[in-house]
Amino acid sequence: MNREALFRVLPGFFLCLALGGLAYGVSVAGNSLTGQRYFELFTCAIVLGICVRSSFDLPAFWSGGIRFAAVTILEIAVFLLGFSLDFSVFSGNSLVFVGCILGFVTVMVILSFTICRAIGLPEHLAVLVACGNSICGNAAIAAVAPAVRACNEDVAAAITFSSILGVLVVVFLPLLEPAFGLNAVQFGTFAGLTVYAVPQVVAATAPVSMASAHIGTAVKLVRVLMLMPAVLLAPLLLRNHETADRIAGKPRLAFAKVFPWFIPAFLTAALANNLGLVPLSVSSLTSDLSRTLFVVAMCGLGLSVDLRRMLTVGPRLVLGITSCLAVLSVFSFLLARSLA
Numbered sequence: 001m002n003r004e005a006l007f008r009v010l011p012g013f014f015l016c017l018a019l020g021g022l023a024y025g026v027s028v029a030g031n032s033l034t035g036q037r038y039f040e041l042f043t044c045a046i047v048l049g050i051c052v053r054s055s056f057d058l059p060a061f062w063s064g065g066i067r068f069a070a071v072t073i074l075e076i077a078v079f080l081l082g083f084s085l086d087f088s089v090f091s092g093n094s095l096v097f098v099g100c101i102l103g104f105v106t107v108m109v110i111l112s113f114t115i116c117r118a119i120g121l122p123e124h125l126a127v128l129v130a131c132g133n134s135i136c137g138n139a140a141i142a143a144v145a146p147a148v149r150a151c152n153e154d155v156a157a158a159i160t161f162s163s164i165l166g167v168l169v170v171v172f173l174p175l176l177e178p179a180f181g182l183n184a185v186q187f188g189t190f191a192g193l194t195v196y197a198v199p200q201v202v203a204a205t206a207p208v209s210m211a212s213a214h215i216g217t218a219v220k221l222v223r224v225l226m227l228m229p230a231v232l233l234a235p236l237l238l239r240n241h242e243t244a245d246r247i248a249g250k251p252r253l254a255f256a257k258v259f260p261w262f263i264p265a266f267l268t269a270a271l272a273n274n275l276g277l278v279p280l281s282v283s284s285l286t287s288d289l290s291r292t293l294f295v296v297a298m299c300g301l302g303l304s305v306d307l308r309r310m311l312t313v314g315p316r317l318v319l320g321i322t323s324c325l326a327v328l329s330v331f332s333f334l335l336a337r338s339l340a
Contacts (some may be wrong), residue, residue, distance in 0.1 A: 011062050040207040078199050108327075109130050109226075134223075154244075167206065188212035193332035202217055
């Protein structure tokens, strides 16, 4: 990173650091006063970020650092988490379970598309919502959009509300965990099937337990594997099959979006840890560092969400995405509950 780029990043990054420190203070003080763990650190960080962003017009020169924290720092934190992943948390029927997840994602894409069309969304926008809801949120929307020739307005609208809704899910899921009656493996599975992005799964599950975080991350990575087939097959959902065939013949596939660098990095780190190549001291250090980076990243994620932007999103799109997420959550919960 050159000096000019560094200067663009530092102001917003220091804001995230400051909010992270404030979130830590609020978490410690709140839990001490109540005697309960109501004020979870990650949740405090996200909520503080959302409140600041939605209450003030932040200077433009902070945006680079906020994005750096919300994207790059978040990806590094996920990568470091791999060094503490223990494969023994998975059952012996893991291959069958992987197949169930892939089938689940396929069904949810079709069901979400059907719901969106029934609500009255245009088919191109319905494809974006269906893939984003069922696979990995904004990354899926951005990757599928060129394949179905979606217009920029549809892409921006879908990403806007998906971003807001995805963060709200991360905030409330850990708070509602006691009401679900799920064990660590079940809750991790539920979150991995429901939450939009890989880093957000960690943020939603780590407050419950690291076992839930590991399970949730693994489940989410399996969902991400469906992104490439989705990009290739999404045009087939279009009603104009002649156009769909023409688009499907030359899908403009961005492999960097399909396979972000931190996914193979996370898997490599996890493999190294389970082969005994990572000393226990290193595993413990990376786990602590990962958690610290997640706090900073959650502040950046919160600062990236302006609730006032919801007013610019059409009511049918809001209803479509919300309905699809509700259906996804119900079926994810039922699948997670079915686990022994």
